[in-house]
Amino acid sequence: MNKSIEINTATLDDIPEITSLFRDTIIHINKKHYSEKQISVWASGADDIEKWEERLTKLYFIIAKIEHTIVGFAYLKNGNYLDGLFVHKNYQRQGIGSKLLRIIESQVMMNDFEVLKSDVSKTALPFFDNKYFEVLKKQNKISKGVSFENYLVEKEF
Ligand SMILES: CC(C)(COP(=O)(O)OP(=O)(O)OC[C@H]1O[C@@H](n2cnc3c(N)ncnc32)[C@H](O)[C@@H]1OP(=O)(O)O)[C@@H](O)C(=O)NCCC(=O)NCCS
Numbered sequence: 001m002n003k004s005i006e007i008n009t010a011t012l013d014d015i016p017e018i019t020s021l022f023r024d025t026i027i028h029i030n031k032k033h034y035s036e037k038q039i040s041v042w043a044s045g046a047d048d049i050e051k052w053e054e055r056l057t058k059l060y061f062i063i064a065k066i067e068h069t070i071v072g073f074a075y076l077k078n079g080n081y082l083d084g085l086f087v088h089k090n091y092q093r094q095g096i097g098s099k100l101l102r103i104i105e106s107q108v109m110m111n112d113f114e115v116l117k118s119d120v121s122k123t124a125l126p127f128f129d130n131k132y133f134e135v136l137k138k139q140n141k142i143s144k145g146v147s148f149e150n151y152l153v154e155k156e157f
Pocket residue numbers: 025029030084085086087088091092093094095096097098099119120121123124126127128130
């Protein structure tokens with residue numbers, strides 16, 4: 001059910017909407033797979049505005065919009081590492097993640113890489129499985145003293 005989803009490069013003006021989306025998606029969607037403590041540490045990443053400014057200015061950072069609302073975003077680090085992919089809590093399972101990933105994959109190919117890597121949440125694993133990513137390992141990442149279980153995945157083109 002693809003409504004009209006528009007993909008654009010993000011600008012600094014998008015930061016408030018991007019950070020709200022990030023926080024709300026973690027609180028409402030990722031909460032199914034992570035503890036209250038993990039969710040609160042993860043969601044607090046929304047408050048580090050300097051970091052978001054750096055991501056927006058230095059990385060390949062795209063947003064998906066439906067009728068002027070940002071409904072998802074994704075960003076690529078070092079040409080072939082997907083560092084973030086989030087879809088608005090009210091727009092899950094509508095093909096937005098797929099569309100963002102398709103654009104990210106074409107960018108990786110344009111950057112002349114043959115593999116796309118990411119560290120993905122337990123919540124997102126079925127999505128990446130559906131997109132033919134291979135799980136290389138299950139791992140624990142420590143952030144602000146809290147351990148998070150995630151998966152190193154990759155897809156070869
Ligand atoms: C992972 C995420 C980005 C997927 O975005 P989305 O727009 O909901 O994904 P799509 O609608 O394009 O899904 C495509 C396919 O992936 C699979 N899929 C996606 N989410 C799934 C889920 N929760 N359970 C099972 N399969 C799922 C399905 O096969 C789906 O196709 P279908 O809906 O026709 O069955 C989104 O769920 C999200 O924001 N998750 C929370 C943030 C997160 O953990 N991001 C990962 C970075 S750490």
